[in-house]
Structures are given as C-alpha cells and as structure tokens.
Amino acid sequence: MSASCRSLIKLQKLRIFPKAAQTLSCGARVNIFPTNQNRSYCAEVKKEATNEPKQDTEDVKSEDKRPEAEAKRTDTWAEAELKEKEDKQRRQKEADREQTIKVEILNASMKYVTKHGWSKLALASGAEDLGYISIVSGLFDRGGEELVLHHIKTSNKKLDAWMIEEVDRYKKAEEKLPITKFIKAATKQRLLMNEEFIRGGVWGEALALMAKPQNIPESVGCLQQVCDDIWHRAGDTSADLNWYSKRMLLAGIISSTEVFMIQDLSQNFEETWKFLDRRFEDISGVPQLGK
Secondary structure, three states, rough: OOHHHHHHHHHHOOOOOHHHHOOOOOOOOOOOOOHHHHHHHHHHHHHHHHHHHHHHHHHHHHHHHHHHHHHHHHHHHHEEEHHHHHHHHHHHHHHHHHHHHHHHHHHHHHHHHHHHHHHHHHHHHHHHHHOOEEEEEHHHHHHHHHHHHHHHHHHHHHHHHHHHHHHHHHOOOOOOHHHHHHHHHHHHHHHOHHHHHHOOHHHHHHHHHHHOOOOOHHHHHHHHHHHHHHHOOOOOOOOOHHHHHHHHHHHHHHHHHHHHHHOOOHHEEEEEEEEHHHHHHHHHOOOOOOO
C-alpha cells in the first residue's frame, strides 16, 4: 500500500475531511493548506509585523524633526525681517541723499530766478553748476513751483533765527519785549527777504504760482507757520479764540502788504512801510493785539 493510501485511510478514520477523502483517489497527493494561500497569509502577517515598528519609528523621527523644522522656520522669518530692515534703511538713505541733492540744486538755482523766472530753466542752470543736469527733470516734477516754495520755507527759517536773536538781545539788556514793535519788525524783516525778486520783477509770478488750486494748501500752510512763529517768539501764550484771531489778522496784514509791495516804486519801499503801519493801526483796537 502506498503512502498516499495510508494517509487517506488515516484521514477517514479521523473524520477531518470526510468529503475530500471520499473523492480523492489512492494516487492523489493531499495538501491540508494550499501552498499559495499559505505564502500569502505569511506574507501579510510578516508585512503587518514589519509595518508596525516602522510606523512607530516614523512617528519618532517626525517628532524629532519638528523642533528642527520650527528652528528653520524661525531662521527664515528672522532673515526676512533683517532683509526688510536693511531694505528700509537703504531706501531711507537714498531718499535722504536725493533730498540733499534737491536742496543743493534749489539753492544754486535761486540766483538764476531773476534771469529765467521760476522755471525749469532756472533749475537746469543751477543743476548744471553742480553737475546734476541729467537728473533735473526727474527730481522736480513741479518745476518752478518748487523753487518758490523753497524760497518761502528758507526765508521763514531765516526769520525765526532772526527773531531768536532779537529776543535774546532784549533779555540780555533786561528789557521787556515790546510786542507790537517786535511783530511789526519781524513782518518787515520777512517781506524784505522778497526784495531781490520784487525788484527783478518776478515775485508777482511767484504769487500767481502759489495761487494755483493745487498749491494753495501748502502756500497757506507756510503763511500760517510764519504767523505762528512770530506770535510764539513774541511770547504769546493764549489758548482761547485769541490764538486764532491773532494769527489770522497777522496773515491778512502780511498778504496785503506783500501785494502792495510788488507795485511800490518808492525808494526803499517807503510807501510799503507806511501801508504796513496803517494796517497795524487798523487792528490796534483788538484786545491784546495792539498792546
């Protein structure tokens, strides 16, 4: 009896696979578990056993990489912030340099105003003296208007320096500052700073440029500034409506006298100073203004 038949008889006795035992012949070979299924099952078990510790390892590695990723992200932000700061400083330096060049050209151009008027030609002449001729058009989009504003602002600063010296002179002499006399002297001093352009016949053009709608806010702002400076140096400490009335009245005096001065052909502007005296007499009745 062959080994296969003995195995079949043994299985029948044990009654493990009765149906399979009846159909099998003596020459058949019995496989309790198919080989392919066996291998597939073992492979899946092995894969699961292998994947579980691998996943744990990946989690550990991921946790280990988090501080490193956060550190890299922080470094990136710090670098971006530093770069932005450096760019801001660079732009500021460029703007300061450009402003310095503009002031230099404006100062150099003032001597050409009586010849070329408040124009880009005067600016080009001043820039040419400094070697900046190629950049004039890019720096001065508003043309001669910037020349006028430059003169006004520069003159206001010069007047403030003059008033500081005058106040110090009275203090050193231990004398009380005569407010009306001081304000009148300061107004005259400011108007005389336009003398060169009035005699050159170009100050009327400057006033016309400042009267343009787009220039009125800045022009009025400069007038307001000089009026405030004069009253401040005169020792004004009012904090009520008098603060506004004093400055508005002074602005009216300066503006009207400036227009009168353009038409004055008298020697040393004598008629202009008489006109100025009359304007101060007109407001002498205003409380605390004509004292």
